[in-house]
Amino acid sequence: MKEPRKARDPWPRKRQGPLAWIRDHIRVATEASHFLSARLAASLVVWLLVGIALALPAGLFLLQVSLSGLTQVWDGRPGVSLYFDLGAENITTVADELRGLSEVDSVTVVTQEQALEEFQRHSGVSDALALLEANPLPASIRATMSPGASLEDLEALALRMRAGAGVSEVVVEKTWLQRVNDISVVVRRLGLILGALFGIGAVLVTTTSVRLAIESRLEELRVLKLVGATAGQMRRPFIYFGALYGIGGGIVAAMLLSLALIAIETPLADLLGSYDRDLELAGFDPIFILWLLGIGGGLGVTGALIAVRQRVSTLEIF
Amino acid sequence: MGRIEFHQVSKRFLSGLDALQDISASFDAGSMTFLTGHSGAGKTTFLKLLLCLDRPTGGQILVNDVNVTQIRESRLPFYRQQMGVVFQDHHLLSHRTIFENVSLPLRVTGLRPRDIGRRVRAALSAVGLLKRERFYPNQLSTGEQQRVGIARAVVARPRILLADEPTGNLDPELSADIMNLFLQFNQVGTTVIIASHDRALIDQMGKRIMELSHGQIIKDVS
Numbered sequence: 349m350k351e352p353r354k355a356r357d358p359w360p361r362k363r364q365g366p367l368a369w370i371r372d373h374i375r376v377a378t379e380a381s382h383f384l385s386a387r388l389a390a391s392l393v394v395w396l397l398v399g400i401a402l403a404l405p406a407g408l409f410l411l412q413v414s415l416s417g418l419t420q421v422w423d424g425r426p427g428v429s430l431y432f433d434l435g436a437e438n439i440t441t442v443a444d445e446l447r448g449l450s451e452v453d454s455v456t457v458v459t460q461e462q463a464l465e466e467f468q469r470h471s472g473v474s475d476a477l478a479l480l481e482a483n484p485l486p487a488s489i490r491a492t493m494s495p496g497a498s499l500e501d502l503e504a505l506a507l508r509m510r511a512g513a514g515v516s517e518v519v520v521e522k523t524w525l526q527r528v529n530d531i532s533v534v535v536r537r538l539g540l541i542l543g544a545l546f547g548i549g550a551v552l553v554t555t556t557s558v559r560l561a562i563e564s565r566l567e568e569l570r571v572l573k574l575v576g577a578t579a580g581q582m583r584r585p586f587i588y589f590g591a592l593y594g595i596g597g598g599i600v601a602a603m604l605l606s607l608a609l610i611a612i613e614t615p616l617a618d619l620l621g622s623y624d625r626d627l628e629l630a631g632f633d634p635i636f637i638l639w640l641l642g643i644g645g646g647l648g649v650t651g652a653l654i655a656v657r658q659r660v661s662t663l664e665i666f
Numbered sequence: 667m668g669r670i671e672f673h674q675v676s677k678r679f680l681s682g683l684d685a686l687q688d689i690s691a692s693f694d695a696g697s698m699t700f701l702t703g704h705s706g707a708g709k710t711t712f713l714k715l716l717l718c719l720d721r722p723t724g725g726q727i728l729v730n731d732v733n734v735t736q737i738r739e740s741r742l743p744f745y746r747q748q749m750g751v752v753f754q755d756h757h758l759l760s761h762r763t764i765f766e767n768v769s770l771p772l773r774v775t776g777l778r779p780r781d782i783g784r785r786v787r788a789a790l791s792a793v794g795l796l797k798r799e800r801f802y803p804n805q806l807s808t809g810e811q812q813r814v815g816i817a818r819a820v821v822a823r824p825r826i827l828l829a830d831e832p833t834g835n836l837d838p839e840l841s842a843d844i845m846n847l848f849l850q851f852n853q854v855g856t857t858v859i860i861a862s863h864d865r866a867l868i869d870q871m872g873k874r875i876m877e878l879s880h881g882q883i884i885k886d887v888s
Contacts, residue, residue, distance in 0.1 A: 365776070368776035368777075368778070369776070371776075371779070372773075372776065567757065567759060568759050568762075570757065571757050571759065571770060572770065572774065573743075573746075574717070574719075574746065574751055574757075575746065575747070575751075575770050575771035575774055575818075575822070576743040576744065576745075576746035576747030576748075576749075576771065576774055576775075577743060577774040578740075578743045578774070579740070579743075581743075581774055
């Protein structure tokens with residue numbers, strides 16, 4: 349027997365020109381669209397499943413964005429309000445003391461007279477108030493915390509002010525913000541967890557659907573392999589199937605979300621109204637929808653790649 | 667181009683069955699050879715190894731002096747683009763027209779649509795089916811389907827044409843027609859290897875006959 353010869357490469361990889369490459373992609377994409385539309389009922393089921401899998405985490409994301417928006421609307425930073433005893437005379441001193449603190453950003457003083465004027469303006473009971481012998485409203489100071497100040501700083505400041513002379517009440521304005529922030533964190537984490545779980549679900553749905561498509565086209569794959577199709581050429585139609593399943597799922601998710609938003613718009617407006625806030629559902633914009641389609645397409649392609657890798661590599665020809 | 671050499675090629679399946687045992691043979695470029703033998707003699711395994719659809723457990727296969735058993739997996743498609751293959755059951759795609767079926771080997775090479783059309787029609791013309799290009803396989807007779815299979819095998823102008831029982835389902839008259847087609851392609855320089863157990867037909871062709879039995883060459887008559 350001759351010594352084994354070292355293999356040369358007399359059949360080198362022939363690079364297709366860009367035009368041929370684009371032409372092939374257009375042809376494959378068109379064929380994939382026809383394939384899916386010819387099996388519309390099955391395709392709709394896949395789109396619905398992928399759409400539901402995308403809609404839930406995407407909805408939580410929107411909720412989290414809206415909650416973050418609410419806290420920003422609130423003016424962004426917590427603070428304390430100090431209410432003084434009637435007739436207290438150290439208001440200016442306390443205000444100056446607060447202005448000197450690094451954790452305090454701004455200080456607004458409302459004198460008894462200003463409080464009364466404001467009350468008269470908003471309450472519409474100016475005639476009744478005129479009958480009172482003395483102004484019953486206390487003077488107050490509102491101190492807004494600096495951007496870098498923590499909740500601990502806020503609580504320490506409130507404690508200190510409570511001990512001050514002439515201060516009858518200290519209201520810490522953090523609870524509402526903190527709750528919203530806490531809910532926002534929970535929603536974000538829930539969104540991430542559900543996103544991961546439902547993302548895996550979307551990939552599995554696409555993998556199964558693409559595998560079925562592969563099974564229905566095994567004969568074509570065998571012939572293509574035999575006539576010299578590269579692995580990329582054999583994968584290509586199924587990658588398009590996956591992408592179309594994913595993008596279709598993204599469209600369904602966007603539709604489901606818009607329906608959900610329409611459904612919750614009124615009750616949510618009422619709820620926020622009770623907190624004296626306007627409804628502003630942030631995030632559901634064209635960029636978000638493009639992201640949704642992109643993520644759907646990406647998950648679909650991932651599912652298709654898994655299916656193709658499992659099935660095409662083990663393809664027996666005859 | 668198209669010279670093939672088998673050097674002590676063996677193929678043992680995982681079951682322990684020896685499909686081929688120490689096969690050594692050479693096929694000149696432009697030659698035509700019939701592989702014959704009983705069912706399970708090793709004919710299909712011989713063709714599969716040549717197409718690199720399977721790897722031998724021993725020996726080497728040279729095509730144009732290159733050991734094709736060592737070609738990397740990523741390069742195999744470009745090797746197979748130089749081969750044409752015809753099967754007994756055609757392997758035509760029922761949902762594609764005759765034109766689309768025949769164009770498959772050209773499509774994978776990235777040829778322009780205009781050139782694909784020209785070459786597909788030339789191949790269909792060579793097998794006498796030019797007027798059926800818009801038909802679907804199930805609208806054709808068995809003999810016509812086999813001609814389409816041959817057109818698909820030769821449309822990319824392969825150096826080597828392999829056929830596995832190409833006349834297995836055909837009556838003697840159609841079988842002779844199909845063999846004459848192979849002969850025509852051989853006459854323009856294509857190396858042709860046909861696996862067939864139809865001894866009467868093979869004998870009529872007057873070409874080299876290699877008989878296999880239990881994975882070994884028991885007769886090689888030119």
